[in-house]
Amino acid sequence: MTNTLIALVLGLFFGLSLQKAGLTKYHKIVNVFRFTDFAVLKFMMTTLIVSMAGLYTLKWMGLITFPGVPATYIAGNVIGGLIFGVGMAFTGY
Amino acid sequence: MDWLKEQFKKEEWSPYAAGAMLGVVGVLAVLLSDSLLGASGAFENLAGTIGQTIAPQLFDNLYFNYVMPPGLTWSGILLVGVFFGGMIGAWSSRTWKLRLNSDEQWKQVFGPSWPKRWLLAFLGAIVLEIGAGIAGGCTSGLAISGGMLLAPAAFIFIGAMFASGIATAWLVYGRRY
Numbered sequence: 001m002t003n004t005l006i007a008l009v010l011g012l013f014f015g016l017s018l019q020k021a022g023l024t025k026y027h028k029i030v031n032v033f034r035f036t037d038f039a040v041l042k043f044m045m046t047t048l049i050v051s052m053a054g055l056y057t058l059k060w061m062g063l064i065t066f067p068g069v070p071a072t073y074i075a076g077n078v079i080g081g082l083i084f085g086v087g088m089a090f091t092g093y
Numbered sequence: 094m095d096w097l098k099e100q101f102k103k104e105e106w107s108p109y110a111a112g113a114m115l116g117v118v119g120v121l122a123v124l125l126s127d128s129l130l131g132a133s134g135a136f137e138n139l140a141g142t143i144g145q146t147i148a149p150q151l152f153d154n155l156y157f158n159y160v161m162p163p164g165l166t167w168s169g170i171l172l173v174g175v176f177f178g179g180m181i182g183a184w185s186s187r188t189w190k191l192r193l194n195s196d197e198q199w200k201q202v203f204g205p206s207w208p209k210r211w212l213l214a215f216l217g218a219i220v221l222e223i224g225a226g227i228a229g230g231c232t233s234g235l236a237i238s239g240g241m242l243l244a245p246a247a248f249i250f251i252g253a254m255f256a257s258g259i260a261t262a263w264l265v266y267g268r269r270y
Contacts, residue, residue, distance in 0.1 A: 006125050007167050011174015012181065013118045014130060014233075019182030020103070021111035027198035033255070033262035034270060042108040043115070044237060050116025051241035055123060067127050070229055070239040072246040077235075080228020081253025087221025088232070088254065089261035091214045092196070 026092030033089050104186035119241055128167045131234030133225035135169035137161040161226075168234075202265065228253075 021043045022028045031037035058064045087093075100106070115130075122128050141163030144152035157163060183189040193207035194200065203209060225231040228250050230239060236254070239247030263270050 003126055003167065004170050006122075007128075007170035008174045010118050010122055010126075010130075011171040011176075012178035013174075014115060014171065015175035015178020015180070016182045017111040017115040017118070017178075018175070019179040020106040021108045022105050024179055024183075026196040030198070030262055030265075033258040034266060039108040043112040044232070046109045046112030047116040047119065047237055048240045050113045051119035051237070052243070054116065054120035055241055058120070058124060064123055064127075066242050067123060067129055069242045069244045070129075070235055070246045072244065072249070073229075074249060077228050077246045077249040078253045080224045080226070081250040082224070082257040084221055084224030084228060084231065084250075085254040085257030085259075086261045087217045087219075087224055089258040089265065091217035091221060092199070093214070093218060093221065 029092040030089055033085075101185050102187075104188055115237075116241075119238065126167060129234065129238035130171065131168045131230060131238060132172065132175070133222055133231035134161065134234055135166055135172050136222060137226060138164055138166045138169060202269070 018024055022039060023043060028037060028039050032040040055064070055066070059066065119130055122130050138161055141152060141157040141161055142165075144157065145163050152163075180189065194205070194210040199210060203213070221231070225234070229235055229246065230250070232254070235244075236247050236251050240251070
């Protein structure tokens, strides 16, 4: 129950951050691939840096253990990524 | 406090500010729920539920039994939040409105037809979901959630995603690129 509530609240902030960054708009997504608007990259890289710093600090303090790290299988990651990029550039999602 | 309200009403934030907020959300997800943020996986779990009800034999395979077990998962609930979170975002800046096709740039490239926008979005989303399924995640579930744990898979995925995204945009936009 608590877990459901946590997911719901975190989801609210997830959606809010995407919307406020303008990433719910087609042109924002596709323009990063045209090198005319780098909002997607700025957003993604900031998220990565903040969460990396937070998680590695918490891990170092012994407060968390990392959940299952996504598996690396190069062929799958590459082929999946290539197909994904086509969909992303087409839909703007 | 007033300053916070003022910020909340703004239609668009700096991507750095919004990104930092999502970063905190990502940390909290691990800290509070031992979970990673994701968007594409929950659809596969739900598809599994529907599939196992309609065509149990077709969906009785390794993928839907073990890799993506059916059901409403943690990230499924997260998505409900995402939907309403986006709505709150639009509502707070007074830009909430039902639209069939609102993007000016899309209209310039593909024309004003909204069914075309919906059809292309539907087909494109299928491609996107298949890609995410093969790679093991999407922009949130693999690129961001994997990246923050420094998983090599995330950075391979980001590279591939941008390579084909750039190529696709180049093909779609042609001379206007």
